[in-house]
Amino acid sequence: MADKGSYITENDEMLVTDEALAVIAGMAAMEVDGVAGMSSGFTGGLAEVLGRTNLAKGVKVISRSGVTSVDIYVVVRYGVRIPEVAFEIQEHVRSNIENQAGIVVDSVNIHVQGVDFSEVKEEET
Amino acid sequence: MNFFFRILTAVYALVSAVLSALLMISPFAEKGIMKSFLDWADVTLYRSDKYNVVLFLAGLLLLLLNLFILFSGLRFKGVNKYICFKNDSGQVRVSASSVESIALGLARKSRNVREAKSKVRFKNESVEILLKLSVYPDTHVPNLSRLLQNQIKDAVESMTELTVSKVDINIDGVHAAPADKE
Secondary structure, three states: OOOOOEEEOOOOEEEOOHHHHHHHHHHHHHHOOOEEEEOOOHHHHHHHHOOOOOOOOOEEEEEEOOEEEEEEEEEEEOOOOHHHHHHHHHHHHHHHHHHHHOOOEEEEEEEEEEEEOHHHHHHHO | OHHHHHHHHHHHHHHHHHHHHHHHHHHHOOOHHHHHHHHHHHHHHHOOHHHHHHHHHHHHHHHHHHHHHHHHHHHHHOOOOEEEEEEOOEEEEEEHHHHHHHHHHHHHHOOOEEEEEEEEEEEOOEEEEEEEEEEOOOOOHHHHHHHHHHHHHHHHHHHHOOEEEEEEEEEEEEOOOOOOOO
16 A cells, blocks of 8 residues: 555555655755755756756655655765764754655654765855 | 786786687687697697596686686675664765865875875774875975875764874875976
């Protein structure tokens, strides 16, 4: 019954697609201080070249039989403490998804793909 | 290891070149030199017992070579590309390329550095960083490398909370391009 993207509330079935969850997660992750941007993989980059702005960039949502896990690929700003920022992203994404979609997220995995220097250079020169 | 590996690949390439040449010639083998060669091989090699052993050993050697190359390729790819922490909410993976970009960013801020490349390896809970630089002529290399080593070590340790076991610096070249002096 509960296949990809469908979730069951107490009485009725509510469908929230993985894509929608990914957009919520992506927007939540961008709000966290210290995140410079989302890192899209190869396919995401291709979609962007083709002119699609993608709110779910750098987010992968996998839900199987009611267990949802979110993978987030981020680029952080230089100088931040990665474990702290990662924890904040995890909490923020988790609470946003729970508030907006009512879905309990099993795990939020953060993949730090890069470090952004662009703001530091302006300060020091 | 690297040198040995190169010899192996050279041998491999040579053998496969000879084999492919034979394959190319084989359709025309009915006439000319090839025919006489095959006749000679037939008489002297195929019919002797030693040939079987030699053929078997050659095949075995090639097979081992193939397997070695195949698995070494897998192993090179499998080097830790990220380091993983776990907490209650899931995993946090820090990729090697993000640590590399910390090192690169710091190196490129220096006026003396013309080009920088970086490689990062994760060993257990510690990080090894290799930084390859090419610098401008008027650089005091020991000072520069000491400065960068300290900066990189501090930055990586404070950002990732991992320990940096070493920061190696290779000076790959000194470039004669004039540094902009105003």
